[in-house]
Amino acid sequence: xxxxxxxxxxxxxxxxxxxxxxxxxxxxxxxxxxxxxxxxxxxxxxxxxxxxxxxxxxxxxxxxxxxxxxxxxxxxxxxxxxxxxxxxxxxxxxxxxxxxxxxxxxxxxxxxxxxxxxxxxxxxxxxxxxxxxxxxxxxxxxxxxxxxxxxxxxxxxxxxxxxxxxxxxxxxxxxxxxxxxxxxxxxxxxxxxxxxxxxxxxxxxxxxxxxxxxxxxxxxxxxxxxxxxxxxxxxxxxxxxxxxxxxxxxxxxxxxxxxxxxxxxxxxxxxxxxxxxxxxxxxxxxxxxxxxxxxxxxxxxxxxxxxxxxxxxxxxxxxxxxxxxxxxxxxxxxxxxxxxxxxxxxxxxxxxxxxxxxxxxxxxxxxxxxxxxxxxxxxxxxxxxxxxxxxxxxxxxxxxxxxxxxxx
Amino acid sequence: xxxxxxxxxxxxxxxxxxxxxxxxxxxxxxxxxxxxxxxxxxxxxxxxxxxxxxxxxxxxxxxxxxxxxxxxxxxxxxxxxxxxxxxxxxxxxxxxxxxxxxxxxxxxxxxxxxxxxxxxxxxxxxxxxxxxxxxxxxxxxxxxxxxxxxxxxxxxxxxxxxxxxxxxxxxxxxxxxxxxxxxxxxxxxxxxxxxxxxxxxxxxxxxxxxxxxxxxxxxxxxxxxxxxxxxxxxxxxxxxxxxxxxxxxxxxx
Numbered sequence: 001x002x003x004x005x006x007x008x009x010x011x012x013x014x015x016x017x018x019x020x021x022x023x024x025x026x027x028x029x030x031x032x033x034x035x036x037x038x039x040x041x042x043x044x045x046x047x048x049x050x051x052x053x054x055x056x057x058x059x060x061x062x063x064x065x066x067x068x069x070x071x072x073x074x075x076x077x078x079x080x081x082x083x084x085x086x087x088x089x090x091x092x093x094x095x096x097x098x099x100x101x102x103x104x105x106x107x108x109x110x111x112x113x114x115x116x117x118x119x120x121x122x123x124x125x126x127x128x129x130x131x132x133x134x135x136x137x138x139x140x141x142x143x144x145x146x147x148x149x150x151x152x153x154x155x156x157x158x159x160x161x162x163x164x165x166x167x168x169x170x171x172x173x174x175x176x177x178x179x180x181x182x183x184x185x186x187x188x189x190x191x192x193x194x195x196x197x198x199x200x201x202x203x204x205x206x207x208x209x210x211x212x213x214x215x216x217x218x219x220x221x222x223x224x225x226x227x228x229x230x231x232x233x234x235x236x237x238x239x240x241x242x243x244x245x246x247x248x249x250x251x252x253x254x255x256x257x258x259x260x261x262x263x264x265x266x267x268x269x270x271x272x273x274x275x276x277x278x279x280x281x282x283x284x285x286x287x288x289x290x291x292x293x294x295x296x297x298x299x300x301x302x303x304x305x306x307x308x309x310x311x312x313x314x315x316x317x318x319x320x321x322x323x324x325x326x327x328x329x330x331x332x333x334x335x336x337x338x339x340x341x342x343x344x345x346x347x348x349x350x351x352x353x354x355x356x357x358x359x360x361x362x363x364x365x366x367x368x369x370x371x372x373x374x375x376x377x378x379x380x381x382x383x384x385x386x387x388x389x390x391x392x393x394x395x396x397x398x399x400x401x402x403x404x405x406x407x408x
Numbered sequence: 409x410x411x412x413x414x415x416x417x418x419x420x421x422x423x424x425x426x427x428x429x430x431x432x433x434x435x436x437x438x439x440x441x442x443x444x445x446x447x448x449x450x451x452x453x454x455x456x457x458x459x460x461x462x463x464x465x466x467x468x469x470x471x472x473x474x475x476x477x478x479x480x481x482x483x484x485x486x487x488x489x490x491x492x493x494x495x496x497x498x499x500x501x502x503x504x505x506x507x508x509x510x511x512x513x514x515x516x517x518x519x520x521x522x523x524x525x526x527x528x529x530x531x532x533x534x535x536x537x538x539x540x541x542x543x544x545x546x547x548x549x550x551x552x553x554x555x556x557x558x559x560x561x562x563x564x565x566x567x568x569x570x571x572x573x574x575x576x577x578x579x580x581x582x583x584x585x586x587x588x589x590x591x592x593x594x595x596x597x598x599x600x601x602x603x604x605x606x607x608x609x610x611x612x613x614x615x616x617x618x619x620x621x622x623x624x625x626x627x628x629x630x631x632x633x634x635x636x637x638x639x640x641x642x643x644x645x646x647x648x649x650x651x652x653x654x655x656x657x658x659x660x661x
Contacts, residue, residue: 004539012540013537014535014536014537014540015535016534016535016558017534017558017563018562018582018585018586020537020560020562020563021562021563021567021568107411158469160468160472160475166462170463170464174464174586177587178590180562180585224443236451242485268555278509278512279507280464286619288513290513291484291513292460292484292509292510292513292514293460294462328413359514
């Protein structure tokens, strides 16, 4: 535990003693690959042959016209294999697991995207795989559960606590403290004890590297602003890191749920409901009460429904290096509908938060400006949630009919 | 001083017994009843856990007890009141057990001052390794309280030395990997590990995780100074009610 990964006041490694040796080993392995240029080459080759990198930067001409302001570009992380940016982190950690010689991987998942990506990686590399998923999320993301199981993973519904993402993380840690000799925990976001925030951001930085080059190629200049949704913060870290040294405004969009004054949201950095705390092995802003007990969070998107946030983003928040906003469930559904109808693109509910905020701001920017929205994932996984939110009568009829078939 | 109490007590007993409760589970009345019976049955030290919503190192039994206690309104304030009551009524040393965030939110120094004021002797905070605990260690030292540190079978000899340089009172040795409340094999491996622990510190050694019956405690005699029973007493209380706590303790010592 020589390096504990602090970003200002945030981060650290608040580890139970039983895991200290495992984290020391992980940090060593990570330091080694960071110094080895052939590792990044191997990673890029894997991502261009197994996933769909470089992902395109799509000009959203119709949306641009509609809002009449900045030119809107969309970074298409939805076109990754398994449909989200999660693959970037998972395949990177998979290569690391091979180097460390471990044979089993475990992961938490909220929306299920990280779980599906991990199950895919495990199948490809021949690892055993167990995915922990809150019971509430199992219910709202059944299609992803189906695919994880088909890919050979064991999905364990977590019935403790609030039964969502944070509880799945706790349960994955409980597995890890028992099986660390054979097992690597593929943490899905830029949170948790050091070196996870740095390591996950490192693999996700491929998004920002590409996006920066792509916008320069198309526009010949940097974007005015870039937008990313923020749950744990990995896709935001990925995009933002491409522009750290540039005069580009970085905008992170949190889940506003039913509104920041409703108590039913997952906004740690925009709302004033969160405070600094220590949980799940790291220090950051958490939605917690005065005793330090974690509160329930709410979001229409399972992937943003989390009490903590990347310690790197907490520091950027305090330093004013990024701006944080929030979008409500209703705004998100509106943004999703509009994007589908205008561009023929279906963002995930998580990503639609970034779209909603960009739509609020685009009209007031100059037509000479460009902005980039990170479409962290594709939305077809959300068909049940979206169909319900839109209240589509034909979909309901279909489900009722299906149920009747199964009952017959 | 915790260490001198333990060493004094060991002159008349081969091994001491430390038990664990989650304050407010299933209720503060039951918690009081359990403490009373355990002290009367001959328990030498007790851990009083302030429940936390994310008890990462705890297994299913204590995890559920934490959640239930919080649901039933077990706040930090109420835990302090409870701890003050039992520490003034019973003469054995009481320790707090909780997770870093509970102390951090209260303020490390303020928490330690409060412990001193209500006569608690030390604290076990499993997610606060010495590297992250500078404020905590300083605050505990100021009040002459013991930060109880943890050794694990995965800890290298070098790190055992490092941890023992911060330890006070006694050292808590995890009998195995994993979380609380699962079975432990009381084997030669454990004995070898405990002799490694013994080399690293002059402080008394407590052994916990998976200790649940008389045979386990008998095995530890001569190898450790304190046997820690955690999840098993909670299980007994769940199955047979708070009234069964004393009888259980008498059956294992």
